[in-house]
Amino acid sequence: MHRPYTGKVKGVLITRSGDRWYVIVPAEQDASGSKREGRSVGIDVGLNSFAVDSDSAVIENPRFYGRSLNTIKKIQRSIVRKKRFSQNWKKAKSRLEKVYDHITNQKKDFLHKLSRQYVDTHATICVEDLDIKGLKEKGNSTGLHRSIHDASWGRFYSYLAYKAESAGTELVKVDPRNTSQMCSNCGSIVKKTLSERVHECPYCGFVADRDYNAAVNIHRVGMEQPFEPVETIPLHRISVMQVLSMKQEATPFRAW
Ligand SMILES: [Zn+2]
DSSP, X not given: OOSOOOSEEOOOXXXXXXXXXEEEOOEEOOOOOOOOOSOEEEEEEOSSSSEEETTOXXXXXXXXXXXXXXXXXXXXXXXXXXXXXXXXXXXXXXXXXXXXXXXHHHHHHHHHHHHHHHHHHOXXXXXXXXXXXXXXXXXOOOHHHHHXXXXXXXXXXXXXXXXXXXXXXXXXXXXXXXXXXXXXXXOOBOOOOTTOOEXXXXXXXXXXXXXXXXXXXXXXXXXXXXXXXXXXXXXXXXXXXXXXXXXSSXXXXXXX
């Protein structure tokens, strides 16, 4: 069992992926309702790193697909060489399915653990509302890569939302307009292209990593706070391995 379930069981769903079977048990549970007191954070999701938050943590982008790409190509080539529908062809096909499954599970594991960490350590989490335009500010890559990012941000948000709800943590979605362009220190609009990684304000002299500046804005807007001098704390990187070694289940309140 992946994890114990609580609440009223609403049904059982059995699915198969490759040669693995999964039993999913949806259960209904009362949301705890009581809001928690405590720290708040703004999270900016991006393309260069998975996320940067207003606590100055930079979450490394997982590249699970890239790491398995050689294996995938090798199996694909071997499939082409085999006789269609032969035993060996089927075997190779199922091997390929397993690799894809593995990648999907790694991705989900990463997002579950990261969202769990944020929910366990914060009473309020502010993110951009990605349903509102503004996505163009997130990067100009298009096609497959773009859609992979969109999908994982969406999944991250939905994991955050349901974990937050049962933990009494508030998830605030803010309008993404100007979160990147605005100076988080003085509120001036400082236009920058996507390739400019540093926010440098000509009006107040504030200099910060572009995504950190955005995360501070997201936090301020979400918390409805006025502009205050922003502390410049050195950014600290959280590697994919560090995220994967985090707990997936609810833990008592603790800081990173
Ligand atoms: Zn400024």
